[in-house]
Amino acid sequence: MAGVALTQSEMTFARRVKQYRQTKRWTQLGLADQLRLRGVSLDQAAVARIEKGQRRVLLIEALCLSQALGCPISELMRPVKCEQCSDLPPPGFTCQACGESG
Template sequence: MSREYPPQMPVAAGVVARIGGYRKEQGISVQALADAITAEGYACQRSTLANHESGRHQTIPADLVYAAACVLGVPVGALFHDAPCSACDGHPPAGFTCNACGAGKVRQP
């Protein structure tokens, strides 16, 4: 018998889906993303991300969203909106940063 979980909040569900989409698009495993998020300063376990992606958690912490965006190299806003940037479609040319949405920006340590 499978366990029923409360439905995710609509915004959280969209954010989690976009994080998972970017993760898969970049060929990053759940474990590798969790490790990179932890290295970014937000303690994160593989099971936490897996539980978010499977819908077991209704909400997602803002700090986790921020850390995931940093690791995935996407603007935080891209995780909240379906529509890609009208200037670069979310993918500026290699080595460039989109002035409209900030995609491609390299964070300095």
């Protein structure tokens, strides 16, 4: 799957996974551990490639990611309005560009 150009939707998904992981204050390894508990075997490097948009995500992986992150899969696919904070500023912060609070 390396070297494959991802679609805009896939890149949005990758960005959202990273945001939700960071909101939970999990490391990439922590997210990989949560996925293993759900039967998906991904290591930290695979999570990093997903977040960087360097790896496509299988449907079962997407479902388990949404479960692990505690959000509907549709939220991980929702287009980003604010390029500054990607509509999800860190907890306790307010985005200077859009005013969204974390």
